[in-house]
Amino acid sequence: MQKQDIIKSFKDSLFTGLIALALFGPIVGLRTASKGEGLFITPQWGVVFLLVGLCILGRFLININSARRTEIKIFSTLSSKFSSITEDKAKHFAITGILFAVVFPFLPFTDRYFMDVAIMILTYIMLGWGLNIVVGLAGLLDLGYVAFYAVGAYSYALIATTFGWSFWICLPLAGLFAAFFGILLGFPVLRLRGDYLAIVTLGFGEIIRIILINWYEVTNGPDGITGIPRPSFFGLPFKRSPDEGEMSFHTFFGLEYSTMHRIIFLYYLILVLALITNYFTLKIRKLPVGRAWEALREDEIACKSLGVNPTNTKLTAFAIGAMFGGFAGSFFATRQAFISPESFTFIESAIIVAIVVLGGMGSQTGVVLASIFLIGITEIFRDLEQYRMIAFGGAMVLIMIFKPKGILANRKPTILMHGDKK
């Protein structure tokens, strides 16, 4: 490396420092705090200088490290190797994954906390798989998926608390309701293209949330619905002391009572629901309608010329995606036993879309990896409560920069005209 280069990179780092000073100066350096009436400013220059120093140093190191390019290259070849391995061995991979998921609750290190995180990850995996039908297969960008999740959760909660029907009756009903909403929204808007569709679905998500907040008579407004019945094990409730003449799960099987029973049951419930979603997606990809989705994603005009009705085809994708969102919603409701509009904000939609895109659109395994990664990140930063969402957003940006096609880019059509005879 030459002297000029060092001077050049030094200047460049100083410029970076200047920009960093402008960025952090007012927002970090001058913290506003209310004291009595009005706001006062507490300067925090120490933090600013630390941040600026870090930026200068970081930039300088990047600049003088000419090996940076090669490093990225190594990184990307590694990850492409990784994706080709996972693609070749997709079947083994999936089976190992499922086996691991099945024995997970009985592993020695598994405790309540791990189970809760696992249930959360599985919920996101299921939502990701559901949305993957819409975004990954049919190529429709839906930024309001959480609306269907909310419809599912609320219809489950309302039906279950009003009529007292069991989980297994309410679940399909909630899915149907969500699918119905999907059709309701999809019918007028699916003629829109790309980004217009994205913003309309986003708006729809917000409409649903605002209605949930304001329609007191039905949804109980911001207070939400409480006392949603917990699921029972085929009629056997998970109660410490069952009512007279009633069997509960632990008395029927002669076990010691433990709250873990219910958690484990919920875990298997969401595992089964998620696997059904996955199985359904894998099967429907091979049916005419699934082929039509993929074809539409690749080329809409060609599809029209071949007599595929784009609106109806998209509508099916939308409705089916919404249905799975509704299923996941009912699971969420029964797990929490309490729902409120707070849980269905735009950020949830953003997380689900991020999972699908980061995983590599259309890749089922990618969704799993992305969910574990993203939810894992927020869990690692759990103790730093305030910083976890910064880490989450930062991870989204970084993955996109280094792997713009997602962790597992699998946009290959399921069939090719001339086959890939090698």
Next chain:
Amino acid sequence: MEYFIQQLVNGITLGSIYGLIAIGYTMVYGIIGMINFAHGDIFMIGAFVALISFIIFGLTGVALPIILLLVLLIAMLFTACYGWTVEKLAYKPLRGSFRLAPLISALGMSIVLQNYVQVSQGARVKPMQPLFSGGLEFFKNSEFIVTVSYLQIFIVVLTIILMGIFTYLITKTDLGRAQRACEQDRTMTALLGINVDRTISITFIIGSSLASVAGMMFVLYYGVIDFYIGFLAGIKAFTAAVLGGIGSLPGAMLGGLLIGLIETFWAGYVSLEYKDVAAFSVLIVVLIFFPTGFLGKPDIEKV
């Protein structure tokens, strides 16, 4: 009738704020074809910078017009730095990759900015004492007195001035020509010796400065801000840009005004709780009949 006029005035004021934010969306969409989700948060940062400088200058006791001018310039400068940095960090590396990549990156950036401000400035709402007082009153003899506050006049006049400067910049200067050329064909523009990267950077800087002005107006108009205001204002402004026809600059301003008016009239005549629903419902209805917005160019699909 008086009530109607009052709502009209309020709607135009709100519409000016939305319009200024919408321009940032529409310019970025026009030039690189992505929804800049972080733009609403850039607006929020502009509001914070404005609030902080209002507090600082409020202590010095300088005359109000000078404070306003200084705050305006400071907010534009610092917020433009944010817009520029966000583009360099999160969008530039993704130029030329597939369509959804910058969108996800923008979503991530939006989450980062929101939480960054929450961490550094605290999660509580920030109130500010009103700087403006008084206004013009009309229809003094009737039951309902229509008040046009000086603040509203200031907001609308400032918007008109900025729009004038901005239109001049885009239609008459070299920079504007380069910008419009990039919108039409980036490769060709680069071949003609125009620095495309720089033009895109400048687009972000202009968009962010306009958003910061909107942020300053928001602080003055509502008197409270928090780290979350960027989300709702952002999606409404984007709705405005889509309504007017995304990519079209007059469309953004028109859309902003329409969204502001719809929201105020809905809140005034129908129901306050559902005012946010109104804007989105109108958007859905409009898009069914005008799939590319009011002033948008229809995109012709070619095989």
